[in-house]
Amino acid sequence: MLEPLLAVKGLRKNFGALKVTDNVDLNVQKGEIHALIGPNGAGKTTLIHQLSGNLRSDAGSVVFAGQDITRLGMAERVHLGLARSFQITSILDGFSVLENVAMAVQARSGSSFRFFRDASREDEINIQANKALARVQLADRAYRRAGSLSHGEKRQLEIAIALATGARLLLLDEPLAGTGHEESAVLVELMRSLRGSHTLVLIEHDMDAVFSLADHVSVLVYGSVIASGEPSTVRSHPDVRAAYLGEEEIA
């Protein structure tokens, strides 16, 4: 068995007396699409926050690419290549699509926001930003105002921004939420195109998308992983079926 890119052991988060995640073990292999599913309130978003460094864990460890990152904050994790795709609210509507991505490239290169003083630096930043945009099929929107993009395109832009930070592993919290049928198909194709070159961990409620996309599915119920494995095995697991009774269709 290969060393996992992300190895989570015994992770826990309490909110007061409530154990929101409890003793979570998770292994994510390099290049895979790993879906986290579970009923509402199971602790999925909390777990993603613990992985991104947005929330400090009360117990357990997180190892990324062989390095213990449990005590590192979000910026340090991003620097190592573990990034959460930020919600649409972090897109700056008044800036162009290209500028939004260029800012992520610039942040990665470690400089402050002294905008484009050096022309060759500006070229290099824009080359990298355009590459990320091409990767998410938004190259033709580069000079549009980000605020004018459709909802689905904004989701593509979020992914471009995460890629521009140099992320090897992307954490995606419900990337398909609020998208229409066509937008969702574009995003599913985009995620599929990242498989192999990048590693994706996603929370998703759209079970058709999960089972058509994921290489590995982990099921969280009341903060604990009750099943983890290949989609077909997980889908037929009796505990998973029981957990989903009265919830989303998992048939």
Ligand SMILES: Nc1ncnc2c1ncn2[C@@H]1O[C@H](COP(=O)(O)OP(=O)(O)OP(=O)(O)O)[C@@H](O)[C@H]1O
């Ligand atoms: N900051 C907080 N303080 C107190 N309780 C919280 C906090 N954040 C989340 N919770 C509680 O933790 C539980 C798990 O929430 P979380 O959002 O992680 O679940 P989820 O699986 O992502 O749910 P959903 O699928 O509905 O988005 C819920 O009961 C929620 O009310």
